[in-house]
Amino acid sequence: MSAPMSDGDHPPIVMPCTDCASGLELADGQLTCVNVQCSSAWITVPIWRAHERLVAAGLDVPAPGAGWPRPLFDGVPHPYLTPVVAGRAWWKLVDERRHQECQLRWACQVCGSPLPSAAWVVVNIHYEVLISTAMHERCLRLATARCPNLVSPPVILTPLQVTPREIRADHRPLDEVLAAAVSKPATTGDWIQEWTVPRTHGLHSPW
Numbered sequence: 453m454s455a456p457m458s459d460g461d462h463p464p465i466v467m468p469c470t471d472c473a474s475g476l477e478l479a480d481g482q483l484t485c486v487n488v489q490c491s492s493a494w495i496t497v498p499i500w501r502a503h504e505r506l507v508a509a510g511l512d513v514p515a516p517g518a519g520w521p522r523p524l525f526d527g528v529p530h531p532y533l534t535p536v537v538a539g540r541a542w543w544k545l546v547d548e549r550r551h552q553e554c555q556l557r558w559a560c561q562v563c564g565s566p567l568p569s570a571a572w573v574v575v576n577i578h579y580e581v582l583i584s585t586a587m588h589e590r591c592l593r594l595a596t597a598r599c600p601n602l603v604s605p606p607v608i609l610t611p612l613q614v615t616p617r618e619i620r621a622d623h624r625p626l627d628e629v630l631a632a633a634v635s636k637p638a639t640t641g642d643w644i645q646e647w648t649v650p651r652t653h654g655l656h657s658p659w
């Protein structure tokens with residue numbers, strides 16, 4: 453892995469742009485090209501696309517795959533959805549392709565492995581599902597213990613045990629979406645669903 457480029461006051465550039473020879477810069481949790489004349493200068497570049505290019509060029513390796521236990525970055529267990537580029541976890545970003553994969557395959561946002569029929573989600577007071585993905589009970593406990601947003605959340609968050617039938621994915625029952633997704637081609641991260649849980653559904657956690 454070559455050393456990240458740096459130009460004076462700018463932070464080191466670790467990811468090349470997919471549209472030009474410049475680099476991508478992370479600002480406000482979004483990746484954009486530092487070259488103002490590039491077509492990607494004013495839009496958000498999906499991090500998995502930029503990283504895939506680095507990996508294909510032999511300049512980096514894929515983020516840790518699915519499974520347990522999770523490897524540590526900055527002393528924190530790596531969630532499957534968090535991009536790892538140049539040996540560093542990009543905590544503010546979500547790998548869009550893995551996100552879509554976890555939604556359409558009913559896989560865990562923390563470990564990436566398949567979920568049992570009843571799994572756990574965390575909802576806010578509007579019953580919107582955090583990161584619109586579910587978790588194993590073990591993974592929920594890990595996330596609750598280690599994730600700063602869950603340890604001292606800025607808003608009231610509630611874990612619920614749910615089945616796909618009880619989740620609305622863009623207002624459709626998730627079990628129907630999962631059944632339809634079986635025949636779909638590989639995911640691109642271009643279609644991320646918004647998950648909600650109707651108020652009368654879901655079991656509250658016993659702890």
Ligand SMILES: [Zn+2]
Nearest residue numbers: 469472485490
């Ligand atoms: Zn560019």
Ligand SMILES: [Zn+2]
Nearest residue numbers: 560563588591
């Ligand atoms: Zn898990």
